[in-house]
Amino acid sequence: MPSLTDVRFAEIAQEVACDVLTKSQDDDNILKLQEISREFVSDTITVPTKEMNAYALRASLGDDVYFEPSTALLEAHVAKVTGKEAGLFLPTGTMSNQIALRTHLQQPPYSVITDARAHIYRMEAGGTAFHSGANSIPIIPDNEHHLTWEDIEARIVSGTDVHVAPTRIIALENTLNGTIMPQKDVLEISKNAHTRDIIMHLDGARIWHVAAETGLSMKELCDPFDSVSLCLSKGLGAPIGTILVGSKSFITKARWFRKLFGGGMRQTGYMVGCAAYALTHNFPLLPRVHALARRMQQGLEELGVGILSPAETCMLFYDPSPIGVEYWEIVEGAAQLPQPIKLNGSRLVMHIQTSPQAIEDFLELIRTLKEEKAAAGWKPENAPPKKKTLFRDVYVKAVRPA
Template identity: 60%
Template sequence: MEMASFASIAQQVKLDILSKTHVDDNAAKRKEIARTFISDTITVPTKEMYEYATLSTIGDDVYFEPSTKALEVHMAQLTGKEAGLFVPSGTASNQIALRSHLLQPPYSVLCDHRAHIHKYEAGGAAFHSGAAVTALIPSNGHHLTLNDVTQNMILGTDTHFAPTEVVALENTLNGTIFPQEEIIAISDYVHSHGKKLHLDGARIWHVAAETQTSLKELCDPADSVSLCFSKGLGLILNKGAPIGSCLVGSTAFIAKARWIRKLFGGGMRQTGILAASAAYALTYNFPLLPHVHDLARRLEAGLEEIGVEITSKAETCMIFYDPSSVGVTYDEIADRASDLPEPLVLGGSRLVVHIQTSESAVADFLSLVRQLAEEKKAAGFVKPESTTNGSQYKDIYVRRVPKKTA
């Protein structure tokens, strides 16, 4: 067998991922993100965030990482909990929380049918925890109520059913704010039966900004809370830290969760640079959220003025709309958007505004919808009595691909 020289092996191993145009490519990407309405997860770190992150400590988080520990302690104090745990993603945070709460099957988790833990985490509750899910449609069409929960929690000893051990709420859910008094009422009921309440607070930053309620007050009713740094806030704040979420709860709960994080393959090494990015987002990006909400309301008002049906209003950073009320389809909007001198990136029925959304993107979107509506009207379109062409939550994670002709 012919032996290769170390130099030849090293030559095979090396890799340069930086293209000659990567600086220009990144500038173009940032411009595209300013005109992208598909999600707030697409926001990117700024130069200033990068510079701050490079000053972080370089410990190993499986053992001890000072910058990451400082973030975890701050998040626990901010939310009024005893301890925190930095994890790679919101999905990891939710699934680690469920696995840490759920001890001995059979058991089930009760949540909204639209909840991220149920609909967008690849069946994680069943796979990781062996848990059944009781997914409820809110009776008021907006949020789960105490009556919804009391009527559907599985209690008692009937062996036909998997008892409810965790009730999981989400705030915001698809951009809508869960009334705090309802969360408190549900929490009191859940705890009166010795069960646990988990709060998916991926975008709870928006609730704090919009309602001017402290994070501690918002998180007090829950035994555990997941807070995301790569959504509403960028990493947290729409201007984003590049990765990560924080799970908070009691000291004993977080000790168990740290073990489960390792079991799931989520133990990380030099996370200081990520923790620093999150800290930067908390400090400099959170104050920008009120402007995001104002821009979302401007977008909503513009669509209503055109005659477009709003199926879920801009309570924070999201709007769901149905353009069939003016005779227009999502694909027609996507086609027209892709033909603009500076294209817009759309995601079906959901419009998400974030810190890096430009005001010109909102104006251009409204202009093209108005133009399409006028064209349809000129062609003889008459608005029917009922125009909704599907769920307001249709295709919310799908990037619309315009149909191109040869």
């Protein structure tokens, strides 16, 4: 007869047991993949395929805080491809960027120069100030496309004035909002920065797109930088992960900070297996993604829609006001299609699982809305005066008037 302890343990075990699968989970996953193929919200929404999962499940089973064989192989591979000495696998791009800054910055005071649109400055919850105690110097490029040395030089803080924080790092981002930073400008900034003992960091979350579009090797793109953060879940389609690369001493210290930040992970084999599959099988798909983005831009322009930022790689920003349509009308109309399309404003992002038909359906929706406006008496001369849109304001959320 079971003891009272055994009975009580069985009750606790029943309480603890958890099943996160629905009765129709396999069918649900198929439907989710179909939904994702019709979402223009981000390229982070892609999901592992059966083929990716099958490869990843064969990866090693080590503990990465101690040593994980598959993870070590991935880190070494990405370091080699980018021309750096060592690499470190991290769960997110934000953690990768912030650990890179914290590792480079030693004794305050110091400041970090960024583009005013940069993810490090705008989208990492103030991490540069919180984690590193560093001042950020955001710069608006004069050309409204990318930073140049002329933009940066005048904003560098140097000298011994105790009122200011000297510039220790220039952090660039490529791509930035889908746009490519010309390599000649990267090289010029790097050369001048290094002559002043200023460190160069690259948020290369979508640097894979730059290589695919320009034909420049990953090493060429990363050579100007002391450290580079390369996302594996944006664009490439891995479910999680970023690789930070740099010198051996830099990565040794960064690994320490990874643990301090709470980013030391255990059995990472499956995650890096997905990443390795993505590098091998999904990177070659990026030119197709760029072609889809260009098709989207072409179709919008043919309908008279304004383009705020063109499709240089995987995304573009558009303005429907020239045809009398507002963003919220498009978002609501897209959600009501027989096969709904999901978007949230001016940014349209294509990814490796985007359906070409979704683009055509979206363009047809815009055409329909345009015709409805015309039928209701709207005319092009009713369009609001075209005003210069600041580059940093191209990301417009769709909000329905109250």
